Amino acid sequence: MSSKLGKYEPIEEGREDTTASKYPITQPTPTLIWIAFGASIALCAAAIAFLAVEIQWHSVTPYTQSLYPQSKSQKYTCGNSTEEAKQRGCTFDILSMNWLPEQCPRDETQEFIDYSANETWVYYRDRHAEHPIKSTDELSELGDKFWWSTQREHLVHCAFMILRLHKVLERGGKIDHLTGSFGHTKHCVMMLLDASKADPENDRVNTPGNIALGSC
Incomplete structure (x- = not known):
């Protein structure tokens, strides 16, 4: 028997590995x-x-937050004249001195009337207090004409208007344009602050207070 063995050829020096040549390893530059x-x-x-x-x-970006969700709703107006206001069902509100739609709040109007009953102010047609206005109906019919009264009436009006504003915010719902006006509220606050300076008793130390822990 005889067997044939294959011949082995020596690897030549300097011959590169075929695997290495196919997949070269490169270093990042x-x-x-x-x-x-x-x-x-x-x-x-x-x-x-x-x-x-x-x-x-x-x-x-302003983050707007209100006590109650704001929704688009119909705006109610009284038109452009006293006659048109009556036709639309508006009534006279002596606290705001406005004809208002029935949908507008009347908070504090009766309280203002009750408070006024114990006061001495009168409404006049002129600044010199020579022509008094005799009734609320007569007052409501003045239209675009001016009426005149005392500083005390002005301050009391401001106080009850601020109360109306707070009640509406607390309850939610519609609010008339004058009560909801920041300019009017600021005007009223400044009037009350100025009036507080006139009384020397306001400088007496007679008011206690305490520190509380609030929330919001």
């Missing part, structure tokens, strides 16, 4: 490293910029 580093920095900067814009947006 300094340029690639810097590119990757720069891309990472850019992504971080973009993320920080996005967060900064979000924070700035929420800090400058």
Whole structure:
């Protein structure tokens, strides 16, 4: 029996491995490293910029909150004249000195009337108090003409108007344009503050107070 063995040829020196030649192992160059580093920095900067814009947006965008949800509803008006106001079913409100639709609140009107019964002020057609207005009906028919009264009447009007504002906010619902006007409320507050300076008794130390823990 005989067997034939294949011949083995010695590997020549300097011959490269075929696997290594097909799949060469390359080392990253300094340029690639810097590119990757720069891309990472850019992504971080973009993320920080996005967060900064979000924070700035929420800090400058007004957050509106009210005691009750605001919904679009019909606006009721009394027209452009006393006659038109009557035709639309509006009635005269002596507290606000306005003809108002029936849908508008009348909080504190009766309280104002009751308080006025114990006061001495009178409404006049002129500044010199020579032509008194005899009734509420006559007062309500003045239209765009001026009426005149005392500073005390003005202050009491302001106090009850502020009470009306608070009651409507607490309850929710419609509010007439004068009661809801910040300009009018500020005017009334300043009137009350100025009046408080006129009485020397207001400088006496006679008012106690305490510190409380509030909530909102």
